[in-house]
Amino acid sequence: MGAAARAGRAPLSEVLPRFLASDDDRRLTALERLRGRMRELGDRHIRPRALEIDRRAETDAGYFDWEAVQAGLRYGVLGLTVPRSSGGEGALALEASLAIEELSAACPGVASVFGAHALGIAPLLVLGGPAHWEGALRATADAEREGRPLLMALAITEPDAGTDVQDPELMRRARLSSSARRIRGGYRLSGTKRFISNGSVARWISAFMPTDPRQPAETATGFLVDTESDGFAVARVEHKLGQRACPAAELHFDDVFVPEELVIGREGDGLAATMMTLALSRGPVGAIATGIARGAYERLSAWLTTAVEAEGLLERQEVRLALAAIVEEIRLARQAYVDAAIELELAGVGRALAHPALQAAGLVPRTIRRRPRARRWASSARARELTASLVRSSTSAREATRSLALASLAKARGADVAMRVTGLALEIAGLGAGPVRAELEKLWRDAKLTHIYEGTNQLNRLQVYRGLCLGETMPAVLPSARRRRPPRFANGAIP
Ligand SMILES: Cc1cc2nc3c(=O)[nH]c(=O)nc-3n(C[C@H](O)[C@H](O)[C@H](O)COP(=O)(O)OP(=O)(O)OC[C@H]3O[C@@H](n4cnc5c(N)ncnc54)[C@H](O)[C@@H]3O)c2cc1C
Numbered sequence: 001m002g003a004a005a006r007a008g009r010a011p012l013s014e015v016l017p018r019f020l021a022s023d024d025d026r027r028l029t030a031l032e033r034l035r036g037r038m039r040e041l042g043d044r045h046i047r048p049r050a051l052e053i054d055r056r057a058e059t060d061a062g063y064f065d066w067e068a069v070q071a072g073l074r075y076g077v078l079g080l081t082v083p084r085s086s087g088g089e090g091a092l093a094l095e096a097s098l099a100i101e102e103l104s105a106a107c108p109g110v111a112s113v114f115g116a117h118a119l120g121i122a123p124l125l126v127l128g129g130p131a132h133w134e135g136a137l138r139a140t141a142d143a144e145r146e147g148r149p150l151l152m153a154l155a156i157t158e159p160d161a162g163t164d165v166q167d168p169e170l171m172r173r174a175r176l177s178s179s180a181r182r183i184r185g186g187y188r189l190s191g192t193k194r195f196i197s198n199g200s201v202a203r204w205i206s207a208f209m210p211t212d213p214r215q216p217a218e219t220a221t222g223f224l225v226d227t228e229s230d231g232f233a234v235a236r237v238e239h240k241l242g243q244r245a246c247p248a249a250e251l252h253f254d255d256v257f258v259p260e261e262l263v264i265g266r267e268g269d270g271l272a273a274t275m276m277t278l279a280l281s282r283g284p285v286g287a288i289a290t291g292i293a294r295g296a297y298e299r300l301s302a303w304l305t306t307a308v309e310a311e312g313l314l315e316r317q318e319v320r321l322a323l324a325a326i327v328e329e330i331r332l333a334r335q336a337y338v339d340a341a342i343e344l345e346l347a348g349v350g351r352a353l354a355h356p357a358l359q360a361a362g363l364v365p366r367t368i369r370r371r372p373r374a375r376r377w378a379s380s381a382r383a384r385e386l387t388a389s390l391v392r393s394s395t396s397a398r399e400a401t402r403s404l405a406l407a408s409l410a411k412a413r414g415a416d417v418a419m420r421v422t423g424l425a426l427e428i429a430g431l432g433a434g435p436v437r438a439e440l441e442k443l444w445r446d447a448k449l450t451h452i453y454e455g456t457n458q459l460n461r462l463q464v465y466r467g468l469c470l471g472e473t474m475p476a477v478l479p480s481a482r483r484r485r486p487p488r489f490a491n492g493a494i495p
Pocket residue numbers: 116153154155156157160161162163164166170194195196197198240248449452453454455456457458459
């Protein structure tokens with residue numbers, strides 16, 4: 001790889017000058033190690049197979065490349081964002097974003113499999129409880145160590161509600177078809193979720209449904225669904241334009257039972273959990289997009305410096321200007337997601353995750369946490385109330401709105417950069433570029449999805465407007481302090 005192509009792979013202090021100002025050497029060293037580990041995974045195991053996986057999934061939408069996931073296991077990708085107390089690596093937003101940029105530069109589709117997995121984990125980080133920490137999260141980390149992949153996913157989108165479920169105002173008018181019915185010991189879930197990344201291959205899905213579809217914003221609730229439950233079915237897998245390695249599925253829930261202890265937060269916390277999840281996950285989407293642009297730049301530069309058919313191109317001023325513009329775009333896109341990640345840690349939901357009380361809960365020995373009394377307390381209404389109040393006391397609604405807006409900015413900016421850079425790279429390479437053209441075309445197709453998932457760029461920019469231009473505060477981005485009425489069984493009896 002030539003010097004130009006290596007530009008994106010330089011040390012963090014070089015690609016992100018503001019890291020020079022950081023005196024946290026240990027964290028910088030750990031970040032560098034993590035980048036190196038993910039780069040090795042990408043270069044050795046993913047990049048060489050990216051086109052082949054894409055082609056196989058083109059002819060068979062249901063195809064899923066477990067080999068790529070298996071390779072990820074050996075590099076600890078599935079346990080990356082699992083908290084340390086549950087046996088994972090406990091990566092924060094900055095670590096997760098830098099890691100996924102590396103994977104995305106190799107293949108955005110495979111990177112999205114790992115990204116969608118982290119997305120499924122995110123609600124459990126923000127409002128989950130001990131039943132999640134000791135259940136799905138620990139199982140994910142344990143399975144990874146044993147060499148078995150256990151994937152997760154997030155399901156909020158429905159056939160008639162996509163943009164609406166990602167915004168507190170729009171959510172009030174959302175037409176949701178799904179609903180959750182309270183019964184003794186838990187809930188029964190019914191309805192359809194659409195476009196769910198990893199939906200056909202995940203073992204656990206964080207799904208959001210209202211207990212009263214006429215009041216979607218007030219009653220949306222998160223549930224951790226075991227996909228081996230009766231009544232759960234994968235209805236179909238979409239034919240995709242890009243990122244084909246990551247299947248997007250339509251899921252049917254037909255009276256699926258979820259026990260009380262697997263509710264994410266309190267009944268009615270679903271909208272806040274969704275918004276906090278998006279604040280955590282949109283920055284990494286900006287990183288996926290940055291990785292796509294970087295992947296295109298690296299492939300183009302390598303071709304320009306080595307291919308016979310590219311001879312003389314690098315001498316032309318317009319090509320040099322284009323390369324400089326590409327590097328400019330990539331660096332600014334990266335800066336945007338790093339800013340979002342750091343803001344999140346300092347002032348947003350990330351600070352709640354680092355709350356001493358939550359950390360301390362994680363330090364309670366497993367044997368004690370597993371005792372029946374401890375488990376009963378952990379899934380009690382009081383424990384859920386405590387988690388919600390910890391989140392509220394760690395960050396304000398204004399701070400959370402601002403960090404959501406910065407994450408949205410990084411996502412929207414990154415998506416535009418990925419589209420522009422992949423398009424430009426294709427123009428420079430031209431029709432006679434040989435094999436690299438297929439790789440660039442794939443990245444261009446892959447880039448389009450970054451405009452759409454985790455909210456379209458339009459919605460993300462409307463949230464940037466509200467959070468940064470208007471300086472608005474969205475109260476629904478955090479769990480409310482309101483004491484809830486005691487929940488009722490469907491037959492009217494109070495449990
Ligand atoms: C491949 C793929 C993978 C996905 N993965 C997941 C996943 O893992 N989990 C999940 O829950 N969802 C997932 N999604 C869903 C994704 O988040 C939605 O597609 C997205 O939010 C847009 O919703 P929609 O498709 O219903 O479009 P619509 O909401 O119907 O929007 C259509 C157009 O109208 C615009 N629009 C809508 N409302 C407004 C408004 N109020 N103001 C301005 N413009 C507006 C939109 O910007 C867009 O351009 C995925 C989608 C795809 C395509």
